[in-house]
Amino acid sequence: MSLQNTRFARFQRQLWGHFAQAWFGSWRRRSIALIALLLGFYLGSNLTVYYLQKIDMRPLVVIVMVLIIELLVFLRSRVEIEPWPLHWLALDNLRIGAVYAVVLEAFKLGS
16 A cells, blocks of 8 residues: 655655655764764753853843754755755754754753
8 A cells, every 4th residue: 555645655655755865874874874863962060060051141141042053044945955964864863963952951850
Protein backbone atom coordinates (compact mmCIF):
# COMPACT_ATOMS: atom_id res chain seq x y z
CA MET A 1 0.00 0.00 0.00
CA SER A 2 1.59 3.26 -1.09
CA LEU A 3 1.20 6.55 0.70
CA GLN A 4 -0.69 9.36 -0.93
CA ASN A 5 1.39 12.36 -1.88
CA THR A 6 0.17 14.64 0.91
CA ARG A 7 2.12 17.43 2.56
CA PHE A 8 2.66 15.26 5.62
CA ALA A 9 3.99 12.36 3.52
CA ARG A 10 6.37 14.74 1.71
CA PHE A 11 7.47 16.13 5.09
CA GLN A 12 8.17 12.61 6.36
CA ARG A 13 10.24 11.77 3.28
CA GLN A 14 12.17 15.02 3.61
CA LEU A 15 12.77 14.43 7.33
CA TRP A 16 13.98 10.89 6.68
CA GLY A 17 16.24 12.23 3.92
CA HIS A 18 17.92 14.66 6.32
CA PHE A 19 18.22 11.97 9.00
CA ALA A 20 19.69 9.43 6.59
CA GLN A 21 22.04 12.05 5.19
CA ALA A 22 23.36 12.84 8.67
CA TRP A 23 23.91 9.23 9.78
CA PHE A 24 24.68 7.34 6.59
CA GLY A 25 26.96 9.83 4.86
CA SER A 26 30.73 9.84 4.76
CA TRP A 27 32.74 9.58 7.97
CA ARG A 28 34.00 13.15 7.48
CA ARG A 29 30.46 14.52 7.33
CA ARG A 30 29.32 12.53 10.36
CA SER A 31 32.34 13.42 12.47
CA ILE A 32 32.11 17.14 11.71
CA ALA A 33 28.38 17.06 12.49
CA LEU A 34 28.99 15.33 15.82
CA ILE A 35 31.89 17.61 16.77
CA ALA A 36 29.80 20.69 15.93
CA LEU A 37 26.91 19.36 18.03
CA LEU A 38 29.15 18.74 21.03
CA LEU A 39 30.95 22.07 20.57
CA GLY A 40 27.60 23.86 20.45
CA PHE A 41 26.59 22.14 23.68
CA TYR A 42 29.88 23.15 25.30
CA LEU A 43 29.61 26.75 24.17
CA GLY A 44 25.94 26.97 25.10
CA SER A 45 26.50 25.64 28.60
CA ASN A 46 29.72 27.47 29.47
CA LEU A 47 29.60 30.79 27.68
CA THR A 48 26.02 31.62 28.62
CA VAL A 49 26.73 30.99 32.29
CA TYR A 50 29.97 32.97 32.06
CA TYR A 51 28.36 35.98 30.40
CA LEU A 52 25.34 35.86 32.69
CA GLN A 53 27.67 36.21 35.68
CA LYS A 54 30.16 38.58 34.04
CA ILE A 55 27.72 41.10 32.56
CA ASP A 56 25.00 40.49 35.14
CA MET A 57 22.34 41.50 32.63
CA ARG A 58 20.36 38.34 31.95
CA PRO A 59 17.83 39.90 29.50
CA LEU A 60 20.61 41.31 27.30
CA VAL A 61 22.45 37.97 27.10
CA VAL A 62 19.26 36.08 26.31
CA ILE A 63 18.13 38.57 23.65
CA VAL A 64 21.51 38.45 21.90
CA MET A 65 21.53 34.66 21.94
CA VAL A 66 17.96 34.44 20.61
CA LEU A 67 18.80 36.92 17.83
CA ILE A 68 21.85 34.90 16.78
CA ILE A 69 19.87 31.64 16.78
CA GLU A 70 16.99 33.18 14.82
CA LEU A 71 19.43 34.63 12.30
CA LEU A 72 20.97 31.18 11.79
CA VAL A 73 17.53 29.62 11.32
CA PHE A 74 16.57 32.31 8.81
CA LEU A 75 19.77 31.85 6.81
CA ARG A 76 19.54 28.06 6.96
CA SER A 77 16.03 28.08 5.54
CA ARG A 78 17.37 29.87 2.44
CA VAL A 79 19.74 27.00 1.57
CA GLU A 80 18.16 24.74 -1.04
CA ILE A 81 21.17 22.64 -2.00
CA GLU A 82 20.79 18.91 -1.33
CA PRO A 83 22.77 17.59 0.51
CA TRP A 84 23.53 20.57 2.70
CA PRO A 85 27.03 21.98 2.38
CA LEU A 86 29.30 20.91 5.20
CA HIS A 87 29.60 24.38 6.75
CA TRP A 88 25.78 24.72 6.96
CA LEU A 89 25.53 21.29 8.58
CA ALA A 90 28.16 22.31 11.14
CA LEU A 91 26.45 25.65 11.87
CA ASP A 92 23.07 23.97 12.25
CA ASN A 93 24.46 21.36 14.65
CA LEU A 94 26.29 24.08 16.57
CA ARG A 95 22.97 25.90 16.97
CA ILE A 96 21.12 22.75 18.03
CA GLY A 97 23.77 21.95 20.65
CA ALA A 98 23.68 25.47 22.06
CA VAL A 99 19.88 25.49 22.29
CA TYR A 100 19.91 22.09 23.99
CA ALA A 101 22.47 23.30 26.54
CA VAL A 102 20.49 26.43 27.39
CA VAL A 103 17.23 24.47 27.74
CA LEU A 104 18.99 21.90 29.94
CA GLU A 105 20.42 24.70 32.08
CA ALA A 106 16.94 26.20 32.47
CA PHE A 107 15.57 22.86 33.61
CA LYS A 108 18.41 22.52 36.11
CA LEU A 109 17.62 25.96 37.50
CA GLY A 110 13.93 25.19 37.59
CA SER A 111 12.88 28.24 35.59
